[in-house]
Amino acid sequence: MSRSPLYDCVIIGGGPAGLSAALQLARSNRQVIVVDGARGRSTFRQVNHNYLGFPGGVAARDLRALGRQQVGMYPVAFVDDEVSSLKLVRGVFQAELGSSRTVRARSAVLATGVTDDFPDVSGWQDYVGRSLFWCIVCDGYAARGKRVVAVGNHTDAAVTALQFLHFTPTVSLVTNNLQCALDGRCKGKLARHGVELFTGELTEFFGDDGILCGVGLADGRSLAVDFVFSLQGSAPNSALAKGAGASCDQDGYVKVDEEQHTNVPGLFAAGDLSNRHAHQVATAVHEGLTAATAAHHFLLPAWQRG
Numbered sequence: 001m002s003r004s005p006l007y008d009c010v011i012i013g014g015g016p017a018g019l020s021a022a023l024q025l026a027r028s029n030r031q032v033i034v035v036d037g038a039r040g041r042s043t044f045r046q047v048n049h050n051y052l053g054f055p056g057g058v059a060a061r062d063l064r065a066l067g068r069q070q071v072g073m074y075p076v077a078f079v080d081d082e083v084s085s086l087k088l089v090r091g092v093f094q095a096e097l098g099s100s101r102t103v104r105a106r107s108a109v110l111a112t113g114v115t116d117d118f119p120d121v122s123g124w125q126d127y128v129g130r131s132l133f134w135c136i137v138c139d140g141y142a143a144r145g146k147r148v149v150a151v152g153n154h155t156d157a158a159v160t161a162l163q164f165l166h167f168t169p170t171v172s173l174v175t176n177n178l179q180c181a182l183d184g185r186c187k188g189k190l191a192r193h194g195v196e197l198f199t200g201e202l203t204e205f206f207g208d209d210g211i212l213c214g215v216g217l218a219d220g221r222s223l224a225v226d227f228v229f230s231l232q233g234s235a236p237n238s239a240l241a242k243g244a245g246a247s248c249d250q251d252g253y254v255k256v257d258e259e260q261h262t263n264v265p266g267l268f269a270a271g272d273l274s275n276r277h278a279h280q281v282a283t284a285v286h287e288g289l290t291a292a293t294a295a296h297h298f299l300l301p302a303w304q305r306g
Contacts, residue, residue, distance in 0.1 A: 006104050007033045009295055010095050012083050012240060013111030015042035016281050017271030019067035020288030021109045021295075026074035028296040033077040033103055035095060040113040040237075041272070041279075045210065046129030050138060051281045060129070063281070079103070086110075086240045088264060093244070107266040107295045110241050110254065111288060114272045114279070117232040119151055119176055119202045121215075130210035132228045135279065136160055143167045143227050149215055151202065152231035153177045158186040160231050161195050172223060174198045174215070176232065198223070236273050251276065260291035261298075268295055 009025050011018045014036030025032045042064045049057040058066075068078070082098040086108060095103040116134050118124050124132060133139040145168050150161040153175040161173040173195055175181070180199040182190075190197050204216035205228075216222045236252045246262040246269065247255045253276045254262060254269040261268055270287035272279045297305065 004102050004104050005031075006092065006106065007031045007077070008105065008299055009033075009107045009109060009292075010035060010093060010103050010105035011109045011111060012086070012095065013040070013113060013271070013273075014038065014068065014078075015040050015064060015111060015113060015271065015284065016067065017113075017273075017284035017288035017291075018109065018111035019064070019071055020285040021111065021268075021270060021292040022071045022076050022288075023067070023074070024289045024292035025296060026071065026076050028292070030296060030299065031075075033079065033105065034071070035079045035081055035083050035097065035103060037082040038080060041116070042113075044129040046133075046138075048138070048281050049141070060281075083240060086244045088244055088267070091266075093266065107298055108244070108268070109260075109288070109291045109295060110246075110267070110269040110273060111271045111284075112237040112240060112273050114234040114236050116230065116234045118230045119228075119232070121202055121205050123205060126210050127205060127207065127212055127228070131207065131212040131226065132205075132230065134230050134234070136163060136229065137280065139227075139229075140164065140167050143229075146170070146226035147224055148172070149174055149223055149225045149228045150231050151176050151228060152233075153181045154233075155182065155186055157231035158182055158190060158195075160229075162189060162193055164229070165193060165195070169194065172196045172198060174202060174217070174223075175200065176202050234272075234279075236276075238273060241267075241269060241273070249276070259294035260287055261294055266295070266298055 008030040011034045042060045046060040047057040085096045093108040147170045164171045200217040206214035238252045241254045254274045256274045268291035270291040271284040
C-alpha cells in the first residue's frame with residue numbers, strides 16, 4: 001500500500017486564520033492541505049462590520065467562502081473532515097481524519113478557534129449573529145439605544161455590562177445561574193449605574209426569524225430585549241495542540257511566540273486558539289499570515305535561512 005503524500009504544511013481549520021495561512025503558504029510555493037470541519041464562529045450568521053475593506057459589512061459565511069475561493073486559485077488541497085488526532089512522528093506531522101485517512105506534512109498550523117458558551121436555551125442557534133452575540137467590540141455599536149441583556153455570572157461579565165452603558169442606557173445582567181457569584185462591590189456598581197441584576201436561569205427566547213424580542217427565566221419572569229450578549233466565556237479548541245505536545249496556559253489557550261510558533265518545532269497556532277483577548281477577524285488574518293511566513297522559513301534548508 002502506498003503512503004499518503006507528504007505536504008509541506010497541513011492547516012487545520014478553514015476560518016479566517018486558517019485560510020490566511022493557506023493563502024500565504026501557497027504564494028510561498030508550498031504544497032498545502034487544509035482540513036476543515038466547518039465549525040466555529042465563521043460559520044455563524046454574524047456580519048463583520050469592523051473588518052476593513054467591506055463598506056456595509058461582510059457576513060462571516062461570505063468572508064469564509066470568498067477566502068476559500070481565493071485560496072482555491074492556487075494548488076491547495078481541501079478536505080472537509082474533522083481531525084481526531086495530530087502527532088509528530090519522526091519529524092512528520094500525522095493528522096488522523098474522521099474518515100480514517102491520514103494526512104502527513106512537514107509542518108502544521110492549528111486554527112481550530114474556540115467554542116463559545118451560549119445559554120442552553122432551545123433554538124439559540126437561530127439567533128446567533130443576528131440578535132444573540134458574544135462580543136462588545138464587534139457588536140456593541142449595533143446596540144446603540146437598544147434594550148440589552150448581558151448574560152454572565154462573573155466579574156468580567158459585570159464589567160462588560162457596565163461598558164454597554166456607553167452605547168445604551170437600557171442594560172440588564174442575567175446570571176443564568178441560581179446562585180449569584182458577583183461580590184458586593186460588583187453588585188453595588190451595577191445598582192449605582194442602573195444595570196438591573198437578575199439572579200436566575202434563562203429558559204426561553206422569544207422572537208422570530210433570529211430576531212429576539214424577549215427572554216424568559218425559570219421563575220416565570222420575562223424581560224423585553226433587542227439584543228442578548230452572552231458573556232459566559234469561551235473554551236479554546238486545543239485538544240489537538242495538547243495531543244501534539246504544545247504548551248497551553250491554564251485556560252487552554254496555546255502558547256506561541258511572536259511568530260505564532262509553539263514549543264513544538266514546526267507546529268504553529270493562529271487565531272482565537274492562541275489569543276485569549278483580541279478575538280477579531282483582522283487579528284486572525286494577521287496571525288494566520290504570520291504563522292505561514294514563519295512556517296515557510298522553518299521549512300527552508302539551513303543554507304537559505306541566512
